[in-house]
Amino acid sequence: DAAALGIAGLAELAVIDAAPTRNDDRAPDVATLDLRAYPLPLVSNATVSFSTSSPSTVVLAAYDVMGRQVAVLVDEWRAAGRHEVRWNPVDLSAGVYLLWIRTDSASQVLPVVIAG
Numbered sequence: 001d002a003a004a005l006g007i008a009g010l011a012e013l014a015v016i017d018a019a020p021t022r023n024d025d026r027a028p029d030v031a032t033l034d035l036r037a038y039p040l041p042l043v044s045n046a047t048v049s050f051s052t053s054s055p056s057t058v059v060l061a062a063y064d065v066m067g068r069q070v071a072v073l074v075d076e077w078r079a080a081g082r083h084e085v086r087w088n089p090v091d092l093s094a095g096v097y098l099l100w101i102r103t104d105s106a107s108q109v110l111p112v113v114i115a116g
Contacts, residue, residue: 033108035060035101041113042089048073048099049084056103060085063098070097089114 034051052058060074070092073085089097094116100109 033101033103033106035099035108035110037087037099037110037112041115042087043115044088044090046087046089047084048087049082050101051082052078052080052103054080054105056080056105058083058101058103060099060101062087062089062092063100064092065096065098073099074101 032051032053035048036050037046037048039046048060050058050060056078058074058076058078059072061069062071062073064070071087071089073087074083092114094114097112097114098109099112101107
């Protein structure tokens, strides 16, 4: 959960390699997510984009710095490729938030600032 990220995780983007899915000597596929948000700082009608290197269940959620989930932007199966989601965070206070994307084989955290 987001609380387990710790303060050191706020400024880092973490991508975890996919686990091997075949029974041979080839290297496992590497999952890439390329999570981005704009314009920065985020205001109404922000765009959050991400890429998936393979089809997967995708969960994209926003957390406050205390680790509380404040929004779920995506929670569904997505095909491989580039995706965009519109987010209107007007009900959130100004401050730093974490966008956390998780797939079947990777995760990434992106700190973002929401303007007041």
